[in-house]
Amino acid sequence: MxxxxxxxxxxxxxxxxxxxxxxxxxxxxxxFPVGLxxxxxxxxxxxxxxxxLAHTPQLDTGVQAIGLGxxxxxxxxxxxxEQKKRFLRPLxxxxxxxxQLFSEPGAGSxxxxxxxxxxxxxxxxxxxGQKVWTSGAHHARWAILVARTDPDLPKHRGxxxxxxxxxxxxxxxxxxxxxxxxxxxxxxxxxxVRLSDDLxxxxxGDGWRVAQTTLMNERVAIGGAPVRRGGGMIxxxxxxxxxxxxxxxxxxxxxxxxxxxxxxxxxxxGVRLREQLAAGQPGPEGSGMKLSFAKLNQALTGFxxxxxxxxxxxxxxxxxxxSVDFLGRGPGYRYLRAKGNSIEGGTSEILRNIxxxxxxxxxxxxxxxxxxxxxxLPR
Amino acid sequence: xxxxxxxxxxxxRAAVRDLLADRCPPAxxxxxxxxxxxxxxxxxxxxxxxxxxxxxxxxxxxxAGASAREAAVVLEELGRAVTPVPxxxxxxxxxxxxxxxxxxxxxxxxxxxxxTVALVVPFxxxxxxxxxxxxxxxxGRLTGVVSAVAGADVADVLLVPVDGTLHAxxxxxxxxxxxxxxxxxxxxxxxxxxxxxxxxxxxxxxxRTLRFGAGLLASEQLGVAEWCLETTxxxxxERYQFARPVGSFQAIKHRLADLxxxxxxxxxxxxxxxxxxxxxxxxxxxxxxxxxxxxxxxxVQLHGGIGMTWEHPLHLFLKxxxxxxxxxxxPGDHRDALAELADLPGPxxxxxxxxELNRAGLS
Numbered sequence: 001m002x003x004x005x006x007x008x009x010x011x012x013x014x015x016x017x018x019x020x021x022x023x024x025x026x027x028x029x030x031x032f033p034v035g036l037x038x039x040x041x042x043x044x045x046x047x048x049x050x051x052x053l054a055h056t057p058q059l060d061t062g063v064q065a066i067g068l069g070x071x072x073x074x075x076x077x078x079x080x081x082e083q084k085k086r087f088l089r090p091l092x093x094x095x096x097x098x099x100q101l102f103s104e105p106g107a108g109s110x111x112x113x114x115x116x117x118x119x120x121x122x123x124x125x126x127x128x129g130q131k132v133w134t135s136g137a138h139h140a141r142w143a144i145l146v147a148r149t150d151p152d153l154p155k156h157r158g159x160x161x162x163x164x165x166x167x168x169x170x171x172x173x174x175x176x177x178x179x180x181x182x183x184x185x186x187x188x189x190x191x192x193v194r195l196s197d198d199l200x201x202x203x204x205g206d207g208w209r210v211a212q213t214t215l216m217n218e219r220v221a222i223g224g225a226p227v228r229r230g231g232g233m234i235x236x237x238x239x240x241x242x243x244x245x246x247x248x249x250x251x252x253x254x255x256x257x258x259x260x261x262x263x264x265x266x267x268x269x270g271v272r273l274r275e276q277l278a279a280g281q282p283g284p285e286g287s288g289m290k291l292s293f294a295k296l297n298q299a300l301t302g303f304x305x306x307x308x309x310x311x312x313x314x315x316x317x318x319x320x321x322x323s324v325d326f327l328g329r330g331p332g333y334r335y336l337r338a339k340g341n342s343i344e345g346g347t348s349e350i351l352r353n354i355x356x357x358x359x360x361x362x363x364x365x366x367x368x369x370x371x372x373x374x375x376x377l378p379r
Numbered sequence: 380x381x382x383x384x385x386x387x388x389x390x391x392r393a394a395v396r397d398l399l400a401d402r403c404p405p406a407x408x409x410x411x412x413x414x415x416x417x418x419x420x421x422x423x424x425x426x427x428x429x430x431x432x433x434x435x436x437x438x439x440x441x442x443a444g445a446s447a448r449e450a451a452v453v454l455e456e457l458g459r460a461v462t463p464v465p466x467x468x469x470x471x472x473x474x475x476x477x478x479x480x481x482x483x484x485x486x487x488x489x490x491x492x493x494x495t496v497a498l499v500v501p502f503x504x505x506x507x508x509x510x511x512x513x514x515x516x517x518x519g520r521l522t523g524v525v526s527a528v529a530g531a532d533v534a535d536v537l538l539v540p541v542d543g544t545l546h547a548x549x550x551x552x553x554x555x556x557x558x559x560x561x562x563x564x565x566x567x568x569x570x571x572x573x574x575x576x577x578x579x580x581x582x583x584x585x586x587r588t589l590r591f592g593a594g595l596l597a598s599e600q601l602g603v604a605e606w607c608l609e610t611t612x613x614x615x616x617e618r619y620q621f622a623r624p625v626g627s628f629q630a631i632k633h634r635l636a637d638l639x640x641x642x643x644x645x646x647x648x649x650x651x652x653x654x655x656x657x658x659x660x661x662x663x664x665x666x667x668x669x670x671x672x673x674x675x676x677x678x679v680q681l682h683g684g685i686g687m688t689w690e691h692p693l694h695l696f697l698k699x700x701x702x703x704x705x706x707x708x709x710p711g712d713h714r715d716a717l718a719e720l721a722d723l724p725g726p727x728x729x730x731x732x733x734x735e736l737n738r739a740g741l742s
Contacts, residue, residue, distance in 0.1 A: 230721060238721075238722075238723060241723065241724075242722065242723075242724065245724070245726075245727045246727070248724075248725070248726040248727060249726055250725075250726050253723075253725055253726055254714075256723060257665075257714040257715070257717055257718070257723060258665075258714060260717060260721060260723060261662055261665045261666050261714060261717070262666070264648075264662050265644040265645070265647060265648045265662065265666045266644060268382065268644070268647035268648055268650075268651050269643050269644045269646070269647035271382055271647070272382040272383065272646070272647045272650065275381055275382055275383050276383065279383065285643050288636075288639070288640045288643055291636075291640060292640055292644065349629075349633070351636075352632065352633040352636035352637070353629065353632060353633075353636075355636040355639060355640070356626075356632035356633070356635055356636045357632070359636075359639065360612055360632075360635055360636065360639060361612070361616070362612070362615065362616065362624075362626040362627065362631075362632050362635065363616065363623075363624050363626060363627040364627065365627055365628070365629060366623070366627075
């Protein structure tokens with residue numbers, strides 16, 4: 001890793017300056033092009049870079065998750081050179097946080113039904129509508145946005161993808177208090193928001209295809225993180241089990257052993273998936289990682305509450321979360337927050353449909369909405 | 380170690396799969412299974428032409444000197460076809476015991492495919508418990524009865540562990556009585572020794588051999604599950620009800636997606652178990668045994684009435700899956716073993732009776 005050694009020789013000590021320099025050295029995403037945080041190198045080199053830089057300032061992967069996992073790969077795939085130059089560096093260093101304006105009150109799993117309108121006005125677009133379940137919109141400087149630009153076309157075709165300026169007049173972010181008590185996500189009202197045409201990502205009308213890139217990256221990002229054997233959530237549960245012998249029961253023991261096995265085989269299939277990606281043979285396993293992660297995490301968090309026999313809760317305060325701190329909060333919080341794992345980023349039902357149709361080749365359900373103009377669909 | 384398949388493994392798989400497609404389609408297995416289940420002609424071809432019998436045997440004894448990884452790939456293919464050959468019993472389980480005992484000359488015969496051997500233990504034995512007691516040695520002769528021995532019916536030499544020593548007994552020296560078995564494609568037999576002449580071969584830790592076998596059996600279970608899933612997918616695409624393919628109903632699709640996810644994880648577990656560690660073997664058996672049974676049971680259900688008939692080969696796979704769930708330790712046995720292997724101690728025993736509480740409770 002000569003390139004890492006050379007970088008470390010002259011690296012600044014200030015955290016932000018360090019991260020900027022790391023981006024400029026091509027050590028942000030090694031597989032990205034030179035000048036855009038990368039070296040045009042094979043993806044598997046990233047792991048070595050991470051190991052070599054483990055003791056240096058790190059990104060806040062909680063609050064930056066949407067930028068890193070979803071916005072960046074989409075900008076790389078569909079952005080103009082100017083857009084890539086403008087957005088990728090501050091996104092990676094965390095100077096600019098991103099959120100995702102996709103879901104709407106009437107369009108969740110059926111995302112292509114979305115109703116937020118963008119109407120062209122010279123070199124600008126005027127956006128009106130309401131988005132919901134927007135994680136981190138309260139810190140976000142930018143958003144990725146899908147809006148309807150032609151209501152006369154069937155629902156998948158009249159969509160366009162934009163970068164939304166969250167500081168623009170007409171953007172109103174309102175907290176949504178969640179099952180956990182806090183407000184990690186928001187409703188976002190867009191009223192006459194003017195976005196210049198150079199914030200459009202991809203062609204007019206091509207928004208669905210661009211969004212597919214985002215969504216596929218999202219599902220790999222959720223649940224795809226490498227963990228060591230017996231680490232992560234099962235590690236937390238197993239540690240508690242070892243430390244509190246007085247709480248152990250035979251019934252819980254059988255479930256713990258089964259969950260440990262499930263956690264281990266799920267981890268192993270994640271290892272296998274990353275090996276496939278590194279070898280350039282991405283397998284269909286990717287679609288399944290988020291699904292198995294959600295099921296396992298929900299079972300483990302439910303187990304944890306039961307094992308602890310604790311009727312308390314750490315904090316019900318209605319507050320804005322600064323970051324995602326899943327493991328830092330109490331068991332009750334984890335139990336409730338994990339309920340979102342099978343909903344956010346594509347429900348488990350939608351993911352099962354994707355596996356069934358695209359991996360297993362099963363026929364789709366009869367569709368009545370595919371060729372009907374969006375404006376004529378019942379809503 | 381990688382969890383992917385190497386090019387060599389892919390080539391081996393292709394050779395075995397081609398041969399089985401030609402010589403061992405499900406209809407052929409079904410046709411012979413009640414009269415003469417083992418297909419020894421096929422076994423000779425597999426052993427001699429592809430060289431599978433000696434995969435795990437070092438080159439100095441005429442084997443291929445391959446690793447558990449290659450044997451695992453062969454087992455996947457044999458599982459996919461419920462192939463009635465003694466590969467697992469002779470070339471994996473018994474061969475591992477022979478290697479431990481240092482029995483080079485016998486290994487040479489096994490590697491060439493001329494000699495078939497079987498380890499004389501009940502096939503449902505747990506690798507985590509003491510094995511033995513059923514057979515005793517007196518003046519170099521064996522006496523005793525062992526039931527539910529897999530592969531004994533076609534073995535030329537029986538390998539009997541007694542008190543930490545492996546003994547070789549020519550099949551003619553023992554009585555081998557085949558009994559009806561749940562898995563028609565892997566018959567079991569009761570083996571009786573009555574003052575049978577035996578040759579001590581060397582020391583053996585049977586538990587080690589059984590754990591090694593359990594880890595590899597996970598690959599066979601993976602093959603069984605894969606065949607059941609693929610066959611069911613093909614069926615629900617072509618079977619119409621309510622003027623639609625059955626497989627277009629979301630209720631069916633979601634079940635199949637979940638089965639696929641179980642199989643994906645079974646593949647990773649089976650690959651990991653070829654590293655030979657006790658922990659990886661326990662994890663793979665605890666997971667894969669259940670997956671094979673679950674996928675086979677779902678396959679029967681999703682085939683509707685045809686799934687319950689003798690004419691559809693599905694039942695052979697269900698029977699293989701359910702039998703291997705018990706073979707070399709149940710999933711529960713393997714989960715129990717994780718207590719130590721993964722440092723997950725069990726519940727603390729309840730305190731001894733506290734008489735004052737008991738009295739209070741009675742009053």
